[in-house]
Amino acid sequence: MQEPLVVRRETQIPAPPAAVFALLTDPDKILRWMGTDAQIEPQPGGLYLVNVTGARFARGSFREVVPVHRLAYSFGWDGSEVVPPGSSLVEIDLIEQPDGTLLRLTHTGLPSAAQCASHAEGWAHYLGRLAEVAAGRDAGPDPWHGRV
Numbered sequence: 001m002q003e004p005l006v007v008r009r010e011t012q013i014p015a016p017p018a019a020v021f022a023l024l025t026d027p028d029k030i031l032r033w034m035g036t037d038a039q040i041e042p043q044p045g046g047l048y049l050v051n052v053t054g055a056r057f058a059r060g061s062f063r064e065v066v067p068v069h070r071l072a073y074s075f076g077w078d079g080s081e082v083v084p085p086g087s088s089l090v091e092i093d094l095i096e097q098p099d100g101t102l103l104r105l106t107h108t109g110l111p112s113a114a115q116c117a118s119h120a121e122g123w124a125h126y127l128g129r130l131a132e133v134a135a136g137r138d139a140g141p142d143p144w145h146g147r148v
Contacts, residue, residue: 059085099140
């Protein structure tokens with residue numbers, strides 16, 4: 001039996017779940033760690049639209065929003081035939097820990113192992129930047145700015 005195409009990432013973040021949730025759902029706070037523009041409507045059916053690198057828009061819609069605990073939204077890239085807008089699913093669980101929050105991300109619905117590898121690299125990059133910002137540090141300029 002073949003393992004399904006799934007990206008899984010876990011990141012320990014030195015901040016409480018409410019602070020991490022805000023960094024994932026407040027457009028101004030998102031831009032501190034990812035993207036150049038964000039339109040976020042964190043409610044079921046609401047828009048998820050982030051210009052991730054200044055050259056590439058991620059688009060989808062929220063499926064589930066449980067404040068400070070869980071987000072689920074469809075995900076894809078504007079103009080992509082490989083991973084079109086809304087064609088995959090990102091689920092993020094925030095688990096309170098004594099020293100902060102365990103962020104558990106699952107990304108399903110990607111069409112190939114190559115796309116899983118590419119998205120796994122992207123999530124590792126941006127979740128690292130999220131952890132920096134959550135710890136009260138400046139993530140600095142995104143080295144992926146302009147990347148397509």
